[in-house]
Amino acid sequence: MRPPQLHSTSPVKGNSHSGNSYPERADHAVHPVERSCDDDSGFFDDYVQQQGATIDIPQPSVARGSTIFGKGEDASKDLRKKIDEAFERHQPVPADDHEKDASGAETSKTNPQNYALQVSPLLGEHEQRPDDPDILPPSSAHGKAGYEHATRNDDTAAGDSTDSEATSVEDAGTSSDYEELSLPDSVTFLKRESGEESQVVPQKSTASVFRRASGQESQEIPEYEVGELDGCDMSEELQPIGSNNAGSLYRRTAGQESQEIPKESVTEQYGKQLPQEPQDFLDSEPATPARQGLSQNHMLGSPTELQGLLKRATGEKSQVLPLQALQHHIQFASSAPEQAPVSRTPTRAQSSTTSVYATPKAPRFSSSPLAREPATQRKRKFSEPAHSELSAIEKGLSRAPLQIRLRNDDETANEVPPATDRTRASSTPAATATDDHGVESDTIVVNMSQNTRSSKRRRVQDDAPSTLPLNPKVVFSLCSIHKKTNTMESFYKLGGEVVDNVAEADILCVPNISAKTELKKTPKLLLAVILGKAIVTERWIVDCHRTGQQTRKFPDPASYIPLDTERERSWKFNLKAALKEAAAQLEHSGNCLRTGRCMLPLSYTRNSTATGTASKTLR
């Protein structure tokens, strides 16, 4: 039995054997670090979340892709020790803990930072299933056959590489110190082959049990409650973080705050794909992992929901993001150059994936609201390192500390992106809302109905009669509605008055026309027609009570003209036309009074609009 070797091209040489074969070891002697990586990651997450601190883990000195084997018990203890030290100091762990062998080359056989290295990347770029001959068997449950199978294939694959076996193997004499750990079945591995380098990384990090190699200490890490807290479907398969997520991590050199943003991430975020963002949003077809995370959010499931709010539940607190923020991001992204300045590069926008993301000295708030971490992807434990990190490793900047920061709910509460002026202007002030858990949370309510309200108001203003005075005087004929104080209260609040003389009134109110109630030729009605007064039914008063409180306007009397078709047919007239004609005649009379002479001849012909017939000449 030989330990697996997966195309390691690490230049690090130490405790390695030359040649294409690994030393024989006893069964259960060697456990791959990948398994520890998986479990360690979960351990990291929960442990650091409990502590609520930031862990600075130095970047390992080994090249990516190296398969690392560590002593089980020693590695666990060492890992525990390093974590404790990191929490106590809250400072980056010095990266000079790498062991050196006799030749002076650095090795990482028992360095816990190597575990952190396994958090690295490239998920989704090249995925291999356990049945892939080049893949490591996901767990010991698959038996030795798979283990050997992977080893044999790895030997054949790395036959021409002498460095591949350099960093991964312990001495055969220490084989008794190793103990094989059982890997959960859900753990799969991803492999990425990028020319010379290859690396096996776990696809999923759903392992919930972390067991010490020694067997003395065991700790059970409960599964993340992200799905429950976020109200997401936990049955949803975890998706590997794509290579576009490279912006989640970026390199930070030791002692410096320089940031190197991978070009891919910048281009992906601000580049040519950005104009397609709105369409992606509407179509719910995310093109990038960030979009995917947003689309997976239940607030962006449909265009209808796009008008709503982006809700983010974080267990204790829930936050609602305004839609304008997303729109602002889209506008910003569309207006941004292809390569945005480094200072404005929201690395978290791409890292929007995990509870573990590397943002050393990262801006607290991203300029883009999309930097918010999608809830569904928060349960991912592994984030893909930036290309800059990889390049840093390749360039030998192995000691650049890689800060892994865990976010907690408190931080989440503070990580509400500050709304831009534009967003503030278009949204109502932040209000305090209560989520389903009964916890108050900050809420930015977007006034999406602002346009609708304005249009409605504009329509009301357009429909408002221009001839209707502010304080109309109403005379009632055969009506009893004016005796109803509740109904007339709104009428009076709007400024209406009730008079008895038709000549003084502006509006004549008659009973509603129904089968039992017909239009009657009352003197008030006739006089109102002659004088060109508006004639309405009682419904107009009722609508003043209903809609007048909202619109602060009287309804249009023209819409409440009594319509009695039978009477109009028998009487051969049209009340609406008669009113128009009377109004026109009154206008003519007014002009005659102003001018002092009649504008019409003594005998004139009046075209009856009611009957359509010709006229009668007055003598």
Next chain:
Amino acid sequence: MGAKNVYMRLPANMGMNHAVVLGDEDDFDAVNVGKLGYPLYRKDLLTMAVLRGKLELDSAEFELEIPVKEEPASPS
């Protein structure tokens, strides 16, 4: 409409031009109106003129027939 005065009784003489006499069926003064030579109209003439916007004096719709009182023949 151009009306100037409204009288509640029949004119005493025939000097009034353009007089519109409104009455009702079975009116007692219908014969006298006939004697004076005025046409008799229904009272709906005015209301319909208001509603229709025109005064229809030539329409038979509002004109009433004036009964002609037949005097009994003298015994001689």
